[in-house]
Amino acid sequence: MTDAVADSAVPDQGAFPHLDSEALAALSSETLAVAAGRPERGHDTPVNPSVVFSSTFVGLGSVGAGARGYARYSNPTWEPFEEAVARLEGTDVPALLFSSGMAAVASALSLVPVGGVLVAPAHSYSGTLGIAQSKGERGELELRSVDIADTAGVIAALDGASLLWVESPTNPMMEVADLPALVDAAHAAGALVVVDNTFSTPLGQRPLAVGADVVVHSATKYLAGHSDVLLGLAVTASDELRARLLVHRTLHGAIAGPMEAWLGLRGLRTLALRVERSQATAAELARRLEGHPAVRRTRYPGLVSDPGHERAAAQFAGFGSIISIELDDATAADTFVASLALWLPATSLGGVESTIERRRRHTAEPLTVPEGLVRLSVGIENVEDLWADLAQGLDALD
Numbered sequence: 001m002t003d004a005v006a007d008s009a010v011p012d013q014g015a016f017p018h019l020d021s022e023a024l025a026a027l028s029s030e031t032l033a034v035a036a037g038r039p040e041r042g043h044d045t046p047v048n049p050s051v052v053f054s055s056t057f058v059g060l061g062s063v064g065a066g067a068r069g070y071a072r073y074s075n076p077t078w079e080p081f082e083e084a085v086a087r088l089e090g091t092d093v094p095a096l097l098f099s100s101g102m103a104a105v106a107s108a109l110s111l112v113p114v115g116g117v118l119v120a121p122a123h124s125y126s127g128t129l130g131i132a133q134s135k136g137e138r139g140e141l142e143l144r145s146v147d148i149a150d151t152a153g154v155i156a157a158l159d160g161a162s163l164l165w166v167e168s169p170t171n172p173m174m175e176v177a178d179l180p181a182l183v184d185a186a187h188a189a190g191a192l193v194v195v196d197n198t199f200s201t202p203l204g205q206r207p208l209a210v211g212a213d214v215v216v217h218s219a220t221k222y223l224a225g226h227s228d229v230l231l232g233l234a235v236t237a238s239d240e241l242r243a244r245l246l247v248h249r250t251l252h253g254a255i256a257g258p259m260e261a262w263l264g265l266r267g268l269r270t271l272a273l274r275v276e277r278s279q280a281t282a283a284e285l286a287r288r289l290e291g292h293p294a295v296r297r298t299r300y301p302g303l304v305s306d307p308g309h310e311r312a313a314a315q316f317a318g319f320g321s322i323i324s325i326e327l328d329d330a331t332a333a334d335t336f337v338a339s340l341a342l343w344l345p346a347t348s349l350g351g352v353e354s355t356i357e358r359r360r361r362h363t364a365e366p367l368t369v370p371e372g373l374v375r376l377s378v379g380i381e382n383v384e385d386l387w388a389d390l391a392q393g394l395d396a397l398d
Contacts, residue, residue: 016041021092022165029088029203030272036087038267046146048081051155051262059126073250081265082233085223088202090209097156097261101198101218102127102252104232108216109163109212111241111327116162119186120269121148123173125218126194128165132265140263149175149388152278155183166195166212168315169251169308171389172324172359172375174299176308179315183211192241193284198222198350204318208237222321229260232266258298274352274380278321281386282378286323288387294336296372296396297326305337322349323376330371332360337374339393342385349377 018040019027027035039374047301050365063069068076082095089095090290098104105128112135113119116316120132136143148170155176158164164186168177179195186193199221202299205217217223219231231253235241242343249255286300301312302319312319327333337345343356355377359365378386 011218024282025085025092032084032087032271033271034204037268039080039081049077049262051258051264052077053258062356071205072253072255075233075255075258077263079193079227081261081268084265085202085217085219085233086235089197089215089235090202090206091235093235093237093239095233095235096249096262097256098217098232098234098249099260100230100254100256101125101216101220101232103249103252103267104130104216104218104234105196106131106252107234107245107248107254108214109135109165109190111194111214111244112163114140115141115142117144117160117191118165119144119146119154119157119191120162121146121167121170121175121177121314121368122368123148123170124165124167125171125198125260126366129165130364130367132165141358141382146167148177148182151178151181155185158186160189161186161189163192163194166207167199168195169301169312169320169322171199171320172308172365172369172373174301174308176301176311176315176325178311179205179207179212180210183207183304189210191304194271199320199322200316201271203272204316204320207345208235213241214221214381216352219264222275222349223271223350224264225271225351226263226267227348227351227353229263229267231256231264252261260287275318275321277380279318280379281380281383282321282323282347282376283319283378285378285385285387285390287322289325289390292391294327294332294397295325295329296328299324310379321378322376325374325376326370327372327374327397330358330360333372333374336393336397339396340389342381342389343376349375351377352380354379354381 057068068074078097086095118141135141185191192213195212197215198218217233219233232356245363246334283302290298303307343354346355
């Protein structure tokens with residue numbers, strides 16, 4: 001190709017439109033998952049952000065706020081993912097990306113002052129409970145365990161509290177909190193509110209919109225969505241709280257690798273499609289599981305019979321993709337899980353593949369979780385294939 005031909009093939013580019021903060025705020029969550037965190041448009045610019053592999057950055061003089069300096073302080077690969085998730089949670093204050101969900105949890109729990117009071121659900125992610133209990137045993141805080149679905153009981157426990165931790169639905173018992181009421185009560189008591197939004201995702205609920213101070217995610221789960229990275233996120237609308245969380249991340253070295261960050265953002269692009277498919281399938285599977293004679297109890301907020309249904313219908317934009325069922329005992333649950341060919345017997349959740357496990361196989365799980373409780377994370381496979389596998393396993397228990 002001659003220079004003249006090459007030059008004539010390039011049209012006048014002019015100025016490319018850009019989605020500024022106001023334009024992004026007007027977009028639906030489904031569109032934000034695709035559009036947020038993109039590079040600014042220009043002729044021949046890439047559609048996707050680049051991965052930056054560097055342990056340090058060139059610079060002279062003091063390294064203050066906003067300077068990259070060193071890769072434990074900052075990496076440009078984190079920032080598009082942080083921007084996109086912040087937008088999804090309804091704030092333009094960038095999120096903070098962490099090396100794992102537990103790292104994000106630990107950062108949020110660092111907001112409890114030494115000697116402060118933490119009010120937390122008796123049923124929640126076992127890692128969260130583990131770190132809270134460990135801090136309590138060392139005298140770093142006072143832990144008050146509550147039934148998060150018992151609004152009056154939670155409010156009564158807030159006297160003198162420093163921080164209220166909320167999961168809704170809880171892991172693995174699927175209890176649903178009255179989040180707006182608890183946020184108001186906690187703030188009236190002078191406590192911060194942190195919400196683990198991993199199960200619901202920003203497509204299901206936006207806790208910051210009802211006044212929560214910090215939202216955390218195990219981005220390993222739905223946000224990244226492919227069971228191939230460990231990542232965590234903390235999101236807040238407060239610059240002051242973000243600064244405190246950032247100091248914790250930097251000093252504790254709880255940083256994500258650039259490749260994991262890039263993969264997490266790539267996974268986020270299909271969040272709406274994955275959640276739409278898995279939620280629809282979960283609703284149908286829950287209905288069928290509820291009617292099976294081998295199942296003693298089915299917990300799914302989308303079921304009208306579920307104790308949390310009324311609250312979930314009022315607060316959530318969708319009922320999620322997690323189901324918990326109770327079988328007769330540990331033996332029945334283990335036999336059932338071991339009989340399945342399509343469902344993967346594995347911990348974690350929120351991936352494209354459907355996973356299943358008896359939760360009390362983890363020694364850290366609270367003793368109030370029934371021995372026969374089985375948690376199902378519904379993926380994007382065909383609903384009839386998933387049901388056929390479950391049905392043959394349950395039928396064999398009769």
